[in-house]
Each structure stands twice: as structure tokens, then as C-alpha cells.
Amino acid sequence: MNYETLYSEIRRKGSFLCVGLDTDIHKIPEHLRCEEYPLWSFNRRIIDATAPFCVAYKPNTAFYEAHGAKGWKELEMTVDYIKKEYPEILVICDAKRGDIGNTAGLYARAFYESMNADAVTLAPYMGSDSIAPFLDYDGKWSIVLAMTSNPSAEDFETLGLSEGTPLYERIIRQTMSFVEKNYGPSKERLMFVVGATRAQMLAKIREICPDNFLLVPGVGAQGGSLEEVARYGLNSSCGLLVNSSRGIIYASKGEDFAQAAAAEAEKLATQMKTILG
Amino acid sequence: MNYETLYSEIRRKGSFLCVGLDTDIHKIPEHLRCEEYPLWSFNRRIIDATAPFCVAYKPNTAFYEAHGAKGWKELEMTVDYIKKEYPEILVICDAKRGDIGNTAGLYARAFYESMNADAVTLAPYMGSDSIAPFLDYDGKWSIVLAMTSNPSAEDFETLGLSEGTPLYERIIRQTMSFVEKNYGPSKERLMFVVGATRAQMLAKIREICPDNFLLVPGVGAQGGSLEEVARYGLNSSCGLLVNSSRGIIYASKGEDFAQAAAAEAEKLATQMKTILG
Numbered sequence: 037m038n039y040e041t042l043y044s045e046i047r048r049k050g051s052f053l054c055v056g057l058d059t060d061i062h063k064i065p066e067h068l069r070c071e072e073y074p075l076w077s078f079n080r081r082i083i084d085a086t087a088p089f090c091v092a093y094k095p096n097t098a099f100y101e102a103h104g105a106k107g108w109k110e111l112e113m114t115v116d117y118i119k120k121e122y123p124e125i126l127v128i129c130d131a132k133r134g135d136i137g138n139t140a141g142l143y144a145r146a147f148y149e150s151m152n153a154d155a156v157t158l159a160p161y162m163g164s165d166s167i168a169p170f171l172d173y174d175g176k177w178s179i180v181l182a183m184t185s186n187p188s189a190e191d192f193e194t195l196g197l198s199e200g201t202p203l204y205e206r207i208i209r210q211t212m213s214f215v216e217k218n219y220g221p222s223k224e225r226l227m228f229v230v231g232a233t234r235a236q237m238l239a240k241i242r243e244i245c246p247d248n249f250l251l252v253p254g255v256g257a258q259g260g261s262l263e264e265v266a267r268y269g270l271n272s273s274c275g276l277l278v279n280s281s282r283g284i285i286y287a288s289k290g291e292d293f294a295q296a297a298a299a300e301a302e303k304l305a306t307q308m309k310t311i312l313g
Numbered sequence: 314m315n316y317e318t319l320y321s322e323i324r325r326k327g328s329f330l331c332v333g334l335d336t337d338i339h340k341i342p343e344h345l346r347c348e349e350y351p352l353w354s355f356n357r358r359i360i361d362a363t364a365p366f367c368v369a370y371k372p373n374t375a376f377y378e379a380h381g382a383k384g385w386k387e388l389e390m391t392v393d394y395i396k397k398e399y400p401e402i403l404v405i406c407d408a409k410r411g412d413i414g415n416t417a418g419l420y421a422r423a424f425y426e427s428m429n430a431d432a433v434t435l436a437p438y439m440g441s442d443s444i445a446p447f448l449d450y451d452g453k454w455s456i457v458l459a460m461t462s463n464p465s466a467e468d469f470e471t472l473g474l475s476e477g478t479p480l481y482e483r484i485i486r487q488t489m490s491f492v493e494k495n496y497g498p499s500k501e502r503l504m505f506v507v508g509a510t511r512a513q514m515l516a517k518i519r520e521i522c523p524d525n526f527l528l529v530p531g532v533g534a535q536g537g538s539l540e541e542v543a544r545y546g547l548n549s550s551c552g553l554l555v556n557s558s559r560g561i562i563y564a565s566k567g568e569d570f571a572q573a574a575a576a577e578a579e580k581l582a583t584q585m586k587t588i589l590g
Binding site for chain 2: 096099104109135137140142143150151160161162165166184188189190195196207210253
């Protein structure tokens, strides 16, 4: 999916919501836990209920890997279902992968060929080798961790470099240059993760990468504010995908869980429509 | 597996070899490719042939994920087999995971409960939250990326901080302090990845963490030298796990692949015995 298609879907729905499919067997309604594929059964209903209000889904691979090969199969079933039923919705595998070049190529194959995801989140520590194999796929997105939403993001991400900037800024600038030198306009295939709990930093990050989409987790359960994120992060093509996971998918533990999720998604989408104006 | 058990196994075998199970369907012998579980069929024979010469196996998850749920099952079969047949050998899942706390806990569950691995490699960018859930398991090892073997390791890992040290040094020091403050002696559950292609840096790293094991990839195909690694990295309890993948497991493409792998592993183990003296 390219930049223009993503932006037109945002305009059509008046929403830049990403629903995080962090599907935890201990948190889904009890009546689903005895099904053969409980994560998938839950996801399918959540997806059908929330699809009118969002432009992206983001399953986090950890929640599926915790169940071994069967969990991985449920992740595949989830991605397949979205791409078949709602091909206009972006599927982001939140995998935070990063490895040496030939190995990164196998991860890219895992998410872009064995699975049909549109985007993968990537850890930047090992540098450009570990990102390039993902960038080699046209029409797919690499989403690089810049400033994350967790408390220990300040352990290393914000460290001051001798050149005067914090580490995360250097990562953004250097990754953009790498992409622009080798693949053309970075906004077409590169996004960055910026936690909603760091809304003030968004203004600075927006200066560095005015055109790229930012994937913003941390609204809701983690305490980030949608208004603040929009104030500092919006650009003329929206440029934001704001994720909410727990606040939507666990809105109810009862048999009405899908309707409750839809109501929460709609609430956020309505705020987003107002923000987009 | 604790420090003492690992060291006694190194003494018993006179080897600190780790065999990397980077099992690529395109590189295994042709006669295995039509089997139902080709990666597993290959691995089982490689393991039986090389077990006398090594103290650790390191499957890299990317090679299995590239085949989806079926590949993940072959990874599970591989780990199960090693822990059942060769319980004295350390199993390292080279997964380079790293996520916010609650999600990292699910990855830890994936590798330490759903699978029975002894160790996982971890990406440090997101800080201590992303490592703590792995450290919570007694008898398991967290292996944090410090200085990797790939060319673009110099993009960010070696960046100079305003405090005067390179980033990777700060990561080593701070992770050690975090472990020592919360879990006791860091050598009992924390290792670092240091690429063999950076042998000179090993001397400096050995000063910072004199007692911890270092996992050293990059000997063989990537060009690192065993003698150099040993010169700068050995400590009084060995303190090294030197990995070779391609040089061992693809030593032959014919029906004699397992014997050829054993011969390569034995060659390295013999050099290691001399080094250990």
C-alpha cells in the first residue's frame, strides 16, 4: 500500500486509528477460550466490529509467539483475514525485528511473503544492514523505532551524543538519508514509532521528518493524549497513525466484547474526524 | 543452566563452541528438502553429529519464521530435541527481541515456557523494561546485543556519547548495574553479544565486564579469527561462547553433510582445546 492510498483511506473514513491486536488469552472473554483458535476467534470478531472506524491493524507478534506454532498460525489467520476482507486496511506486524543483513532478509520474507503484512516495526540498533532487506519490497513499509512509549525509553533512546543531538534524532535523520539515497522519497516506505507519552518530542520529530507517517502507540492504557499527539504530530497529509490496543479490544469482558470494542473505536474515530476538520 | 554448570561443560569437552542453526531451506542438501519437516530433519542430524564438540546451539528464529507456523514448529522440535537428548548443552534462541514490559513478558513466556530454551538474545534500544521480564526467570540467560558483527554496526552502536564513551559501552555498564541491583551477580544470568569481527574491542569490553560470558558470532564466514577472539576475550572461567554457523552446517551439500559438519566442529573444538590449555 502506498502513501497516497493510505492517505485517501484516512480521508474517506475521517480516521487515523490503528487498532492494536495485542490479544492475550487471559484477557479475552471466557466463552472464547475453549475454541480451537481462541486468539483468532477473538480477533475476527474485533476486526469485523472495528473495521469501519480504523485504517490499520497492528498485531504484536509476542502475543502469538507465546502460544508457539499454534499462536503463529493464529497470527497468520488474522493477517490473511484482514487482507482478504478489508484490503484497504494497513496490516502492521509489530515485531520489532533487527538482525544482520542476510538474516533480516529472512524476517522480511516471513512478514512480506510467508505472511502478507503491509508493514513491520524494526529495531534500529544494528544499523542500515538490518533495515535494508525490508525496504527492498516495493509497496511495503518499514516502521523504525525512534522514541518509544515505555518508561525505560530514557535509558538509551534519549542519550545525548557528542555531536549534540539525542540518539533517537540521529537514528531518524540517518535512516531517512539512507532511504532517500537508496530508494527515493522516504515518506513512501518509511515511518517512525513515536510514543504518545512523549507528545512534546513530536514537535521536534515533525521538524526532522515533516512528511513521514508516525506510528504513535501509548494513547489510552499507557496515558498518552490524542489531542496532544495531534497538536504536535499532524501534517498536511495527516501523517499520523494513532494506535490503541487495550482500551479498545478489552472494553468489555462479556459476550458484547465486539460491540464494546466498536463503541470505543468509534469514540476515538469521532474525535479524529473533528481533529481532521 | 547456571554459570558453574556451563563452565564445567566447557572444561569437560575442552570446547567453547556454539553451533549456529541458521538452517536455510535453499542451502540444505537436496535430498532433505522433500521431507515433511526439512529444517528439523537437517537439524537433528547436525545436532547428533556435532554434539560431542560443542557446548551450545543457537537457532536464529528468522530462518524458521520465514516458513510461518510450520517453521516455528520445526524450531520447537529442534529445541525440544536438544533439551531431551543433550540436556547439558545450552540452547540459545537468537531472536533479538525487545519490547515494552508487558509485551517482553510474553516473549519471555514464548521462549522459556512455550519453548524450553536456556537463553534469548535481546535488543537493548528500549532499555531495562524490555529486558527485565527475561531476567525474572532463574536459571535462564539474557544475552544483550552490545557490539555486533555486521558492517552497519558502526551506524549507531559505536556513536560517541556526550559523556565520552561509545553507546555500546554505556549499554553494557548500565545493563550490568540494572541486573546487579535487581537480581544479584550479573555473570549468573547476563551475557553480551560481541562480534568476532571487532576483536580489538573485546579487550575493552573484557575490562568492563570481566566475569560475564560473551557470545561471539562472526568467526568463519564473516571473517573473524578465533585466535584474536581468544586473545582478547578469555577470562579465568573461559567466558566465551564462540559461534560458527555456515562454516559448520553447510560444510557439505551432499549426503555426507552431517559428517562434514562434525569434522568442521571438531576442527574448531581442537583449536579451542589448545587455547584452553
